[in-house]
Amino acid sequence: MSHDTQFHVHHDSDAAVGRRERLGVRLLIVADGSFLFSMIFSYFYLRNLNTGGNWLPKGVKHYTPSSAWQVAIPFVIAAICHRLGQENKERRNLTSIATLIVLLVGGYLQWKQMAHMPFLLKDDGGVVTFNGAYASNWVLMAGTGIFHYFLGAFIALGILIRNRTTNVSHELDVWRQRTAQSWFTWCAIAAVLTAFTLSIV
């Protein structure tokens, strides 16, 4: 391979760094998407199989579809808030606070649902069992929701603090906001898909 040495750049431009970071996050989203696909596949597979009528055994309560959307909507609002902040730098402090608060509220709602699951069975010895395959799938999806909320809140908190303290170049800052937008948008999409799935009991 022939080469010469007329091109001398060791420190990439902010745009190049930003573009690279966004690509990296999008590839991680592919991995997360595969994770979500596996859960949805599992949900519908076991639902259609309904082994021994134990998808949702008779008499077992389940969450209503609206409760699934309750924990999805905060993700959508957070993604919109972040987007608004991107469009107008002057209100970015406000929107980043709003993003963080919405994500914390969403995380709390998800946690509350997990703490009051209606489909648990408790035997005399205090051993808890998830009653039916619906319950098993629900808890996995809820756990993923909690993980997304935790990670989203970490990113939102970082953005909030960095908006106030860090001296990042304008161009790199714009790219990093876009990168965060990719993640928040994905979380919103994932939450909507999960809510849609859980709506079909």
Place this chain on the structure above:
Amino acid sequence: MSTLDKAHTSTRPVPNPKRSLITRLHMGTGVVVGIIIAAIAYYLLKHSVLTYTDGVADPLEPHSNNIVLLGTMFAWSIGFMAGIGAFIGPWRWLIGKDLTDEEILYMAGDGQGVKRYFKYCTDHKVVGIQYLVGVMTLLGVGGTMAMMIRTNLARPGGHFVTATVYNSLVGLHGITMIIAMIIVATGPFGNYVMPIMIGAYDMAFPRLNALSWWVLFTAIPVLCSAWFLGGIPTGWTAYAPLSVQAGPGMNAFIATIIIFAVSTAVAGMNITTTVIAMRTKGMKWNRVPIFVVGSTISVALAIPAFPTFMVAMIMTGLDRTYNTGFFDANMGGSGWLYANLFWIMGHPEVYVILIPGVAALMEIVPVFVRKPLFSYNAAIMGFAGIAGLSILVWAHHMYIAGWAPSLNGAFMVTTEMISIPTGLLFLVLIGTLWRGKPWMKLPMLSVFAFIWDFLIGGITGIYLSDVPADGYLHGSMFVTAHFHFTLMGAALTGAIGGLAYWFPKMTGRMLDEKAGYISFWFVQIGFNVLFFGMFMAGAEGQPRRVMDYAAMFKNSNLVSTIGAYSVGTGMIILLWAVIHSSRHGKVAPMNPWGAKTLEWTVPYPVPLTNFDELPVITSDPYGYGKGK
């Protein structure tokens, strides 16, 4: 002090970011913090989850024990990462105090000699060497287990190990080797050589590069702990519900896979981003070295593939700890769900392993035949075709399981279609060799070995893809021989070729050629003897994974065991050659093979940022015989 160390301590003063925590953290602090966090997690979980009767934990609560063990294992991993400094970057980002230039330079290991191999070092060359040592260790451990298995099977009624230990040996050998094979080429060469090959000064995300290695490192003791927890009785496939019912050792398997999946996703993302976004000026896609293309396709395939296995393991973990019922038919679950999720990952994973090894050999052939790579585009189509089809074939592993019999025909067709892109790979190699005069150095031997081994692996795969034939051969030693011919015959052979080829660049010394030749013949003859014996036993009906067998299989098993000892001897010689040559081998010139790719244009030791000035590419990397 080796040449490598001298160079890294003599160029400029060691960066000294004062009062930075980074300077005080290393592998030792990682181990200490990991153990402390794991001990705390163990204590807290044990006293909050387990119930006691007269001071003794209730034996009827295996779920609680599983919670304690899994929690402790993850706590070790997180604690180690905290102790080695992996979270300093994210924490500093969070509080808005980014790492200073001096800290970044320190983390790159500048001027720290051997110490940097034991730190959270971001230099891709250090990570490459760490992966190489890790791969050799895993191969050594997995190979030793293989020797024990074959010793037990040397004659009928063998009792070299107990049945329980034998079961664990089979499972642990399998998963250890699978992990080793996944990282065998992309780990060492993908990290050390690949960024230089594309003219980049580093990986796209250096800190994540270190993270991918050290996270994987934390999985090794977790996997080893399975020995002390009763072993893994399920084989590496860990089929449910057996894996749900298995003893505490299974927790180690689950934690290992989840940790490994995180490492793989991060590494895959990093390598893919580096190749897409950091190629030097002039390096268009049709000028990218074929090893880079193959490795990128491989890791890009791993990105969506491994999360499905991770989900299956999380489900298994939940079934074992929180009484969910993903795989329990009494609770609406199904073992088929596990089989589907596992093989949706499992078959692409075969090609994640295979492609980089083949690509390494394609990198070698033009150099040693002094001819351009025959049909670069066909090679790429071959890799892409294999990757694309690999996600459509998973159910051929489940013909006999009875899942969706009406789809067997479709999966048979997609599986057999993989022969077409695989054939392209053979075409490219043979086309490049055609009428050439090979320079028969050590790396070149692997090319011929690959053509022979992988031809057998591929053809026997066609038998197994055929539904009626699979009905007879499924679960037999024939299957074991087939996949060893593909994984070991292709991926490991390719990686050994790659090691011989890039060894001078990675160590500054030539690999001992005589020892290399001796090792090669011991391994290749032994390998063929070993697995031909296994083909015979399997074709006669001997099931795999059994510790004893009928007298009618004794000859083929004895042949296999003799072959295994030959492979073991060859690998020990290779290990000796690598260790000895890296310290006392003949000093290598900058470009001992006269190759045209960029890694041979940089001196050894490779500078911290690889190039003083980034090169501009003006032609393809295989322009042999075309003049200047």
